[in-house]
Amino acid sequence: MTLRAYVIAYLLFLYAPIALLPLFAFNDSTIIAFPLDAFTTRWFAELWTVEALHAALWNSLLIAVVSTVLATLLGLAAARAAAKYRFPGKRGLMGMIMLPLILPEIIVAVSLLVVVIQVLGWPLSRWTIVAAHTLICIPFSIAILNGAFQNLDASLEEAAVDLGENRWSAFRLVTVPLIAPGIVASLLVGFTISLDEFIIAFFLSGAEPTLPVYIWGLLRFPARLPVVMALGTLLVLASILLLVLAEIMRRRGVARAGLKDKGGFL
């Protein structure tokens, strides 16, 4: 009984704030408070007209796509090497690569800022954020792809080579189809991480804010809050969609490889 109460309280605590988003997004008032006023879609309509918002959204999407693809490619290389080769210091090296996963983001952000401005002397732009987001996405990519490679018999690729394929075509014909669910999951997870990452983007964005940085700027204008709510509602919907997609891909992959489902990240 207490356990059930605990679970209910926990879920409320977790999801109630998110549930409030659409509530106020459709509320015809600039004041975020109960009781609710009339139903409206004008906040959503307003989203279409704000140029700065579109620029920020475009920035975010671009950064998310590029850094996710980069992180997944690099993660693929690392996970494959870890699965395939024995070399001294492997564990230590893999640990080092995974470190950004537990490092406080504020520290990563500050040190990257110092490196980019003081050491390299680059101007801040979307590309500095791409570099930083690639960095923080790599550990997730490796963690996901490591799992994918662990389920993979190392002799499969060798068998393809034995049957006449070269290393690259063996990788493409055998390994890629079998770890495809992992690749997709890595892309989706990286995309969501990059899309809503705030601290690093805030430090490194310069004159090209990402969506979260732009939203943060909006918060100074209380009248714009409902627009933020509308935007948030859309983002939550998009995230749910992405995660469901990722899970579907993962399950399909597990079934294809004929493995037992050991539970994914959902």
Next chain:
Amino acid sequence: MSIVSLRNIEKYYGEYHALRDVSVDIAQGEFFSLLGPSGCGKTTLLRTIAGFEDVTSGEVAIAGQEMAGVPANRRPTNMVFQSYAIFPHLSVAKNVAFGLRRRADIPKQSRATLVEDALNMVGLDGYGARRAHALSGGQRQRVALARALILKPKVLLLDEPLSALDKKMREQMQSELRRLQRHVGITFILVTHDQEEALTMSDRIAVMFEGRIAQMGSPEALYRRPETRAVAEFIGMMTFLEGRAASGTVEVEGLGRAEIAAPEGAVAVGVRPETLTLLAPGETAARETAGTVADRAYYGDMTYYDIALPGTDTRLTVSMKNRLSRAVLEPGTEVRLGWEPDALLVYAT
């Protein structure tokens, strides 16, 4: 002419010396086995032939061609992996047809027929549309065989292909593999740590210990005349008795004197269980020794007796074919043991 020729192969993994001066010539159409305990370098040797490992020094030649610098996908060999390495995302037919992709010499139209023939050959007709992961261990192995044999390699390499199967299945596949090899006439090189498997299947066996070939020969030669005690211990069952050699005779503890030429001094005398007989009352033999049944193990067709002999703590193992007319002896029974000096194997210690 030999189809596979290995000359003074040395292989190091860093500091570890995995293959030591291995030289072998394998004839066209031969069923050749590499036999040895775990970690002795069997897989490593097979992989150097396949082209998955580089040798540190020495030469690998296949069909008269030097293989240095020739990658695995260009070698006229195919491999059946220990895990079978069946592509789980492809159907059985697509698995079998996989190697045909790169074969310009095989016309596209004939591929379906080839796949069917290959599946037929391994007894999997009608399984083409099955998903590969819906197969049993024995069926996977057949798919792996079909996938390799469809390419008509000069040499088929098999890395412990039967070790994942249960005993019944393993015995069935042993004779089937042998039959298949005779049928296709392709040279098979089989890696195994199971001496019985090597003995029943091979034309010739190389016994390996610690990266080195200890002895090579026909199953019968290896079983009858193992050159070292290590080989004798590894192949078949053998009891070792202490002995002392002097002037053309060996005094064997528990058994007695035998006329065998051996270097003077302490020796170990190996005795195979089936070369000894427990004499029935009235039966006689050229050499007889008295003993007592200490223990026995009943196998249905055979019974293995451990015989206590006077003057030694070593129990001599004797195998007897079970006959209806003859009762299985109980421990404690006094017996007479018949033996032949010719069947004793003497090793210096």
